[in-house]
Amino acid sequence: MQAYEKFINYALPYWDDTEIEGITDTIRSNWWSRGPKTAAFEERFAKSVGAKYAIAMNSCTAGLHIALMAHGIGEGDEVIVPDITFCASANTVIHAGARPILVDILEETGLIDPAAIEAAITPKTKAIVPVHYSGQACDMEAIERIAKEHNLVIIEDAAHAVYTTYKGTPIGGLGHTASFSFYATKNLATSEGGMLTTDNEEVANKARVLSLHGMSRNAWNRYAKGGSWFYEVEYAGYKYNMTDLQASLGLAQMDKLEKMQAIRDKYAKFYDKVIDGIEGIEHLKTMDYGRHAWHLYGIKIDETKLNINRDKFIEELTALNIGTSVHFIPVHLHPLYRESFGYKQGDFPHAEHYFSQILSIPLYPSMTEGEINYVAEALQFLAAKYAKCCG
Numbered sequence: 001m002q003a004y005e006k007f008i009n010y011a012l013p014y015w016d017d018t019e020i021e022g023i024t025d026t027i028r029s030n031w032w033s034r035g036p037k038t039a040a041f042e043e044r045f046a047k048s049v050g051a052k053y054a055i056a057m058n059s060c061t062a063g064l065h066i067a068l069m070a071h072g073i074g075e076g077d078e079v080i081v082p083d084i085t086f087c088a089s090a091n092t093v094i095h096a097g098a099r100p101i102l103v104d105i106l107e108e109t110g111l112i113d114p115a116a117i118e119a120a121i122t123p124k125t126k127a128i129v130p131v132h133y134s135g136q137a138c139d140m141e142a143i144e145r146i147a148k149e150h151n152l153v154i155i156e157d158a159a160h161a162v163y164t165t166y167k168g169t170p171i172g173g174l175g176h177t178a179s180f181s182f183y184a185t186k187n188l189a190t191s192e193g194g195m196l197t198t199d200n201e202e203v204a205n206k207a208r209v210l211s212l213h214g215m216s217r218n219a220w221n222r223y224a225k226g227g228s229w230f231y232e233v234e235y236a237g238y239k240y241n242m243t244d245l246q247a248s249l250g251l252a253q254m255d256k257l258e259k260m261q262a263i264r265d266k267y268a269k270f271y272d273k274v275i276d277g278i279e280g281i282e283h284l285k286t287m288d289y290g291r292h293a294w295h296l297y298g299i300k301i302d303e304t305k306l307n308i309n310r311d312k313f314i315e316e317l318t319a320l321n322i323g324t325s326v327h328f329i330p331v332h333l334h335p336l337y338r339e340s341f342g343y344k345q346g347d348f349p350h351a352e353h354y355f356s357q358i359l360s361i362p363l364y365p366s367m368t369e370g371e372i373n374y375v376a377e378a379l380q381f382l383a384a385k386y387a388k389c390c391g
């Protein structure tokens with residue numbers, strides 16, 4: 001099989017002139033930091049997910065850190081985090097002064113296992129951080145039941161979950177505090193950026209103050225006519241606010257979210273159908289309880305059926321000009337978590353087995369039909385090339 005004519009990235013942003021016009025307009029407006037566009041983006045985002053409050057951040061990581069702090073989680077507390085996630089889900093627990101307690105996942109979906117949450121609860125447990133991995137909601141009913149029974153806070157890592165729903169309700173609208181990511185590769189991108197959503201007024205107020213130096217409310221507006229020069233510092237806060245340059249991208253992206261998601265959905269269904277016909281490659285299971293945002297499209301290489309492992313499969317795809325990524329290296333295998341928290345190989349067998357098989361293939365709205373067809377053909381070609389048996 002011939003390599004594709006150019007490299008197919010595993011993820012790229014989707015944009016047109018409206019993003020450029022938004023940025024240009026912001027430059028001309030002289031609101032180069034937080035300003036009216038950030039406020040408008042917050043309002044529009046809150047409405048779109050059905051949350052009472054939305055506070056724009058410079059990243060999802062910042063939003064997770066602030067969410068934990070605003071809920072009063074800190075020294076001596078334990079927070080449950082899935083082992084298959086980006087390091088930020090667990091690192092932010094450390095930033096807040098608490099201890100991350102990693103738990104195993106369900107191999108069919110890569111989502112946190114509610115039974116593993118239940119088994120990890122101690123008298124010190126204060127919160128659960130479910131990660132809506134790949135753009136599919138966790139089993140929120142089960143998680144909410146556990147949280148209620150043990151009086152725990154739920155803080156959703158919604159980095160992959162713009163557009164995701166659970167039983168008809170968008171993530172962000174379930175009544176918990178959530179943090180979304182608008183990093184360059186995410187479904188809705190502002191270069192860097194994030195959004196904390198909550199229905200809790202006290203959490204919202206505290207989060208807003210903490211994200212801007214701990215200065216009293218509305219200090220961002222102090223240089224405008226009608227704004228006040230006076231402010232008071234209530235906490236040793238952070239510099240985590242979004243800027244209007246980022247918000248202008250966010251507003252332009254929100255206008256095309258439905259269109260972008262329709263393409264992701266079409267391409268994901270095409271991949272599903274092709275992969276169902278390939279021996280030795282599996283796709284993740286789609287749950288029927290919600291809308292999948294298809295942030296990632298994960299496939300598993302089954303070494304019992306193919307004479308190739310995941311690492312070598314990635315090399316073969318790279319040689320064909322197809323970009324891939326791995327989501328994720330289990331958190332407990334990183335040196336920090338081994339050395340500081342005593343985790344070791346073998347601690348989470350499902351996460352480790354999942355990690356040995358998984359890779360993410362290209363899926364994004366700016367992919368052409370030619371590119372998506374080529375990736376599908378490459379999977380068929382490699383599965384035939386490395387087939388263990390002839391049937």
Ligand SMILES: *Cc1c(COP(=O)(O)O)cnc(C)c1O
Pocket residue numbers: 058059060061062085086088089131157159160180181182183193194
């Ligand atoms: C991308 C990502 C984050 C971090 O998002 P940033 O906006 O880059 O801080 C957190 N959690 C998960 C699961 C992610 O994929």
